[in-house]
Amino acid sequence: MVRSERLLALLQVLRRHRYPVSGAMLAQETGVSIRTLYRDIASLQAQGADIEGEPGVGYVLRPGFMLPPLMFSHVELEALILGFRWVQKFADTPVTKAASDALAKISAVLPADLQDELENSALLVGPRRIVDTEVVDLVLLRAAIRRERKLRLAYADGAGRFSERVIWPIALGYFEDTRMLVAWCEQRWDFRHFRTDRMREIALVETRYPRRRAQLLKEWRDMENGPRRREGAPTCADPPA
Structure with missing residues (x-):
């Protein structure tokens, strides 16, 4: 070595x-x-x-x-550029701009040979199928997640049924054809997934939800990766009286 x-x-x-x-x-x-x-x-x-x-x-x-600069191997550099290219193609505009800015900062401190490899990487990302149709601000969604704040959400499901909820946002997933918010729903008193293109309105509630996001995320992952909890088993929080 x-x-x-x-x-x-x-x-x-x-x-x-x-x-x-x-x-x-x-x-x-x-x-x-x-x-x-x-x-x-x-x-x-x-x-x-x-x-x-x-x-x-x-x-x-x-x-x-x-x-x-010496701290990036060739394989690490390939992983970085592949990740940046995916973000640039599939994330929303503020995140894609941030990715471009970050890539420029990395390129500026690389030696000339690695700069050339960064700019001419042969790792490519496939075509984008998603069309930005959100009417809500994803910046606000990410801020609520970081700050562990509740959100008021107006939402229409796949059948067009409209509902209003208070949710605890814990994660935002980016996929090729959609974006999905993972949240604890006070109405359903369970974890729910909400497509961002079906959100009609969101409002930040200046109330911190009562559990830490890291713990909620762990409980959601355990639920997704294991058998569905049995009826009546303890959930992430006791429901209101």
Whole structure:
């Protein structure tokens, strides 16, 4: 393994650990001697990586370290450009613009050979079938998800039946032919999926929903990946009296 790849591997291992990890464990995970491990840590620190610790105590990488150009392998670069191209084609306008801006920032700090590879990648994304027909602002949806705020939703289902609900938005899925909001519905007192193109109106409620989004998302995933909970079993929250 060349030195640049070895340093990248060490950074990736450090990123996986939130608490100090011993030099012996780091050396074992990266496949180097403890002496080489100490030299590699010193090299990363010299490049600006905020690695705290010392031999016998352990090491931890503090948040905020920006990846230098050598930190992208060719395969990682291919994964990035494929992801960016998918976002540019299938996401809504604010997100596609953000993706283009992010890609420009990455390209600006890459060496010339990697810049050329980024611009001429042979990985392509298929044609877009979705047509933007939303009448609601997806920026507001994403803000509600980030802030863990309730939403008032006016919605028409596939049969055209209209309903008004209060929901707890937890995730927004992007697909080739539609976009789907995952939310806890106070009316149904269960998880529900809402197509964004069937939303007629949304309004942010300045009330934080009573559960953390991460926990709700875990419960939704458990429900999707396992058998449907039995009738009367506990749900993510007790229903109102």
